[in-house]
Amino acid sequence: MRFKNVFSIIGPSMVGPSSSHTAGAVRIGRVARQLLGSQPETAKMTLFGSFAETYWGHGTDLALTAGLMDYETDDQRIPxxxxxxxxxxxxxxWVxxxxxxxxxxxxKIQLTGGGRTAEIVAASIGGGTIAVYSLNGFDVQITGEYPTLAVKHSDSQGVLANMTALLSRDGYNIGYMDVDRKGRSGDAMTVFELDSAPExxxxxxxxxxxxxxxxxxxxLTKRS
Known part of the structure; x- marks a missing residue:
């Protein structure tokens, strides 16, 4: 239920035949690109289920690629x-x-570019709505509906308290927070979905x- 939004009712503004296979796919590609931080040099897309069976016919390949180019769902360049x-x-x-x-x-999208790598696992769950299940190997969930901070940090005492206190000090409301860690005192990732984008x-x-x-x-709320 957390992933439902107005798109589930009226659908997004989009180019393509299917909100699930095109609009949602564009948004997934944009999340991957923003996680990398630049235009990818290489991109490996491993498709599952309906995506794998019908991506050529429904334009999912073009939509994911458009997202990696940071196009919006209604961009006329998608085809x-x-x-x-x-x-x-x-x-x-394509795999x-x-x-x-x-x-x-x-x-599953794996990217390289600018000396960096990025990996996400995500799904298009209907009406242009997406669910991102993994960022760079950490099991966290985001929707892409809100400005999101993804923070990699050490699993150390006080880290979460420091981050939430700083966001509160600067006037940002946390709508959702999720944490995954690789082990006690190892690497961890925290994601914050915020009501407004931080400065x-x-x-x-x-x-x-x-x-x-x-x-x-x-x-994804900011137009490219």
């Missing part, structure tokens, strides 16, 4: 996204996954907190 990505120097690989994904319309000064302040390793802003 040419594969050509435009190739012209931009992006190398794409049919084995077994079941977390949802019939799910995909860069707040993001930089979080980066300077003890035990913080990486802070990434994911914001």
């Amino acid at each position: 040419q996204a594969d050509v435009l990505a190739e012209e931009a120097g992006m190398t794409l690989e 049919q996954g084995r077994g079941n994904g977390p949802h019939p319309n799910s995909v 860069e000064t707040t993001i930089q302040a979080i980066r300077k907190l003890p035990h913080i390793k990486e802070v990434t802003m994911i914001d």
Whole structure:
């Protein structure tokens, strides 16, 4: 129920035949690109379920590629996204996954670019709504409906308290928070879905907190 929104009722503004296979896929691609922080140089898409069976016919491949190019769901360039990505120097690989994904319309995206890597597991769950189940190997959930901070940090005492206190100090309300850790005192990731996008000064302040390793802003509410 957490993943339902107005798109589930009226559908998004979009280019393509299917909100699940195109609009949702565009949004998944944009999350992956924003997690990487730049235009990908290589992208490997492992498709599961209905995505794997029908992605050519429904344009899911074009939609995911368009998202990686940071296009919106209503961008008129979506039908040419594969050509435009190739012209931009992006190398794409499509793989049919084995077994079941977390949802019939799910995909694992692995990216490289700018000396960085990124990986997400996500699904298009209807009406353009998405569910992201994993970020860079951490099992956290986000919807893409709200500005989201993804923070990689050490699993150390006081880290969560410091982050939430800083966000509260700067006037940001946390609508949802999720944490995953690799082990006691190991690496962890916390995601914050916020009611409004934080200013860069707040993001930089979080980066300077003890035990913080990486802070990434994911914001599909901002037009590209």
